[in-house]
Amino acid sequence: MTAYPETLMNALRAEPGLKLSDRATKAPAWWPSDAPQDKREAAERMKELGTLLSDLQERLFASALQEDSKDSVLLILQGMDTSGKGGVVRHVMGMLDPQGVQHFAFKTPSAQERAHDFLWRVEKQLPAAGLIGVFDRSHYEDVLIHRVQKLSTEQQVEARYPKIVDFEARLVAQKIHPLKVMLHISRDEQYARLSERLERPDKFWKYAVSDVEDRALWEQYQLAYEIAIERTNTADAPWYVIPADQKWRARLCVAELLLATLQEINPQWPAAKFDVAAEKLRLEATR
Amino acid sequence: MTAYPETLMNALRAEPGLKLSDRATKAPAWWPSDAPQDKREAAERMKELGTLLSDLQERLFASALQEDSKDSVLLILQGMDTSGKGGVVRHVMGMLDPQGVQHFAFKTPSAQERAHDFLWRVEKQLPAAGLIGVFDRSHYEDVLIHRVQKLSTEQQVEARYPKIVDFEARLVAQKIHPLKVMLHISRDEQYARLSERLERPDKFWKYAVSDVEDRALWEQYQLAYEIAIERTNTADAPWYVIPADQKWRARLCVAELLLATLQEINPQWPAAKFDVAAEKLRLEATR
Numbered sequence: 001m002t003a004y005p006e007t008l009m010n011a012l013r014a015e016p017g018l019k020l021s022d023r024a025t026k027a028p029a030w031w032p033s034d035a036p037q038d039k040r041e042a043a044e045r046m047k048e049l050g051t052l053l054s055d056l057q058e059r060l061f062a063s064a065l066q067e068d069s070k071d072s073v074l075l076i077l078q079g080m081d082t083s084g085k086g087g088v089v090r091h092v093m094g095m096l097d098p099q100g101v102q103h104f105a106f107k108t109p110s111a112q113e114r115a116h117d118f119l120w121r122v123e124k125q126l127p128a129a130g131l132i133g134v135f136d137r138s139h140y141e142d143v144l145i146h147r148v149q150k151l152s153t154e155q156q157v158e159a160r161y162p163k164i165v166d167f168e169a170r171l172v173a174q175k176i177h178p179l180k181v182m183l184h185i186s187r188d189e190q191y192a193r194l195s196e197r198l199e200r201p202d203k204f205w206k207y208a209v210s211d212v213e214d215r216a217l218w219e220q221y222q223l224a225y226e227i228a229i230e231r232t233n234t235a236d237a238p239w240y241v242i243p244a245d246q247k248w249r250a251r252l253c254v255a256e257l258l259l260a261t262l263q264e265i266n267p268q269w270p271a272a273k274f275d276v277a278a279e280k281l282r283l284e285a286t287r
Numbered sequence: 288m289t290a291y292p293e294t295l296m297n298a299l300r301a302e303p304g305l306k307l308s309d310r311a312t313k314a315p316a317w318w319p320s321d322a323p324q325d326k327r328e329a330a331e332r333m334k335e336l337g338t339l340l341s342d343l344q345e346r347l348f349a350s351a352l353q354e355d356s357k358d359s360v361l362l363i364l365q366g367m368d369t370s371g372k373g374g375v376v377r378h379v380m381g382m383l384d385p386q387g388v389q390h391f392a393f394k395t396p397s398a399q400e401r402a403h404d405f406l407w408r409v410e411k412q413l414p415a416a417g418l419i420g421v422f423d424r425s426h427y428e429d430v431l432i433h434r435v436q437k438l439s440t441e442q443q444v445e446a447r448y449p450k451i452v453d454f455e456a457r458l459v460a461q462k463i464h465p466l467k468v469m470l471h472i473s474r475d476e477q478y479a480r481l482s483e484r485l486e487r488p489d490k491f492w493k494y495a496v497s498d499v500e501d502r503a504l505w506e507q508y509q510l511a512y513e514i515a516i517e518r519t520n521t522a523d524a525p526w527y528v529i530p531a532d533q534k535w536r537a538r539l540c541v542a543e544l545l546l547a548t549l550q551e552i553n554p555q556w557p558a559a560k561f562d563v564a565a566e567k568l569r570l571e572a573t574r
Binding site for chain 2: 103
């Protein structure tokens, strides 16, 4: 058994009064000495995590067949452009059975979605019992880009934080376990990643001219994140701030958080809903 | 380059007047000599296939950003209980980025679904451009279980075959490439797999008492499959019958078919929708 995951989780947890500038985007000083220290060591641990997660996911899926056990998980991924949200989906969620994963990427809302409350479209994408949902962006966009780009009034934005807290409390009450993750990259790392997208024709499609515009508002976005995290960082739905300049480290952190979440749920194989001995006889008769 | 995939695809293709009893469920006589011959060799090839599929999938996803290129793929999985549909999703689709896969398992229709035409709920689950959709069961249930269990009248069932042909022709016209797969197992193999589900507490949840009831109607189901395949086996939406008694062989076949489908589409990285040189300057200014 490795001892570091608990240390890791505690360190990743967003503290009251969080200042993102105080948070390392790579090689944090507190990084546990018994955790993987480089890409190669992380790859070893990721293999173990793949096996552990896969087993727990199948149990979670199966456990939902019981009337009294209806847990699901909701991984909420937030972060600046290029922070690696897609890579987490590909490399962490990609280790799981697609039958048990429900992925949704929130884009610019449609006219129909804008005609509803901001949580309306989120509600529709909640994972059913037994599933692990993944949101690439989420209802947090309505207090992040909306705050920075002034897509809503300050009053409207202010009103959303308590709505989010209530919404997430309801999720917890209905056993949808939220795992809220901010992939925290440095401004320099974003520059390097955007540059790469402009160098490689197979990366052009990942680049949007709005990326540079958002980048010019870096400080405002960091502040919007700090406020959002502070105002919605509850005991039941806490935020985790992940050092994300190194992809291997960010993916490892998310995989460990997901494992801890599933271990906490501790899903069990459901009991047979039929008489096993009788079914064996029935089956034998059809041999 | 391996030469066998083409031979394999041709051999898997359902021929007019298909008799399932003439089709091997394992180690077919025609199995290409340059194809993997056992589990170990198949595992090697699956690694290659994972890389090839992953690259093509990302290209497919990216290519959908172009106005003139809107392809997607729809893998339709059918087969008797325990034939390995879930395993194909887990082990073949599981090799792909979850962002590009849209999985849906059709269950007993809801009251709302039953109040609509049988294709209504299917339409809603079609993959968007750039995605690989996977149907675990499908509209074919409406001519399989409905025929055997007489859930619809013979007249109703009869009317559905041409509707399915028209529906799938429309999919092809809108560049949703169907890949229709029947996982063909033997009655003995089903017995073994159902027995295992009754032996292992971690498999109980996969067992349903209706499985034995359906098993008692084995011959009727085989006939229903033959009729469904015969009546809907068009040039644009052909059926493939996969020997599925050995899981490694079935998964390899489906992965090869999927690869061939993606290679046929041959998706390309989209051109930049912006002035690359100008964007480099804009980005540089934010360094």
